[in-house]
Amino acid sequence: MFSNRFFQIALTISLIAHTTIFFKLPPINFLRSRRTPDQVEISYIREKTKQPSLKFYNQEFSKKSSRQTSSKRVAPPPYIKKEQIFKKAERIPIEKPGFLKSEIITVKKKITLPALNDEKMTNPAYSNYYQMIREKIKRAAYHNYTHLLNGEVYLSFTILNSGQLRSVKINPEKSTPHAYLKEIAKKSIHDASPFSRFPQDLDYPELSFNAIISFEVE
Numbered sequence: 001m002f003s004n005r006f007f008q009i010a011l012t013i014s015l016i017a018h019t020t021i022f023f024k025l026p027p028i029n030f031l032r033s034r035r036t037p038d039q040v041e042i043s044y045i046r047e048k049t050k051q052p053s054l055k056f057y058n059q060e061f062s063k064k065s066s067r068q069t070s071s072k073r074v075a076p077p078p079y080i081k082k083e084q085i086f087k088k089a090e091r092i093p094i095e096k097p098g099f100l101k102s103e104i105i106t107v108k109k110k111i112t113l114p115a116l117n118d119e120k121m122t123n124p125a126y127s128n129y130y131q132m133i134r135e136k137i138k139r140a141a142y143h144n145y146t147h148l149l150n151g152e153v154y155l156s157f158t159i160l161n162s163g164q165l166r167s168v169k170i171n172p173e174k175s176t177p178h179a180y181l182k183e184i185a186k187k188s189i190h191d192a193s194p195f196s197r198f199p200q201d202l203d204y205p206e207l208s209f210n211a212i213i214s215f216e217v218e
Contacts, residue, residue: 108218109148111141116210125201130209133159133195141188141213151176152214153185160206165193185213 113134120126154171168189170182189211198204 109142109145110214110216110218111138111145112214112216113138113211114214116212118210123201125199126207129199129202133192133209134211136192136195137188137211137213140191141184141215144184144188144191145215147180148217149178149181150216151178151181152212153182154210154212155185155189156208156210157189158206158208159193159195161198161204163193163195163197165190165195166206181215184215188213 115121115130115134121130152174153176154174155168156171157168158166160166168186170186175182175185198207
């Protein structure tokens with residue numbers, strides 16, 4: 001009985017001692033509650049300042065310009081005579097470059113179609129028509145003849161009553177050996193065709209003509 005009371009008294013004293021020790025100790029960090037800081041709103045009030053007007057700037061600028069013009073006087077430009085402005089420029093002689101005299105060699109080309117002795121030449125209509133054909137072939141030959149070669153080409157060709165060229169043949173035995181002149185002669189007859197129709201006095205379906213085209217360089 002006595003031991004039980006003693007145990008109760010000892011337990012009560014122990015509890016009181018532990019309670020006093022517990023409350024006297026500093027607070028433990030992990031028992032602290034984390035509090036978030038309150039958000040504080042900050043607002044700035046802009047003080048309105050009075051800006052000077054455009055009229056004020058114009059007045060200040062006019063004052064400064066008047067001061068500068070009054071302090072600094074600009075001298076007038078020097079007097080220049082009219083004769084000095086429109087003074088004639090001196091002419092500088094320019095020497096022309098000398099050109100080398102080049103020797104120009106003129107080459108004269110000559111093409112002829114001599115008339116041949118033919119029994120048909122006694123007919124005036126035939127001779128006139130043949131003369132017209134030769135002149136037309138001659139003009140075409142002058143246009144085609146570009147090389148400087150001499151020679152003669154003998155040809156025979158047939159023309160229909162309508163003036164169309166039927167055929168052209170070259171006599172190689174009497175003609176020049178230059179193939180260029182043969183080609184030019186044959187081409188000139190083809191370029192000169194078609195010819196005009198036969199006159200009424202030449203009432204033939206076709207006529208054959210002989211011609212010599214002579215190429216000469218002078």
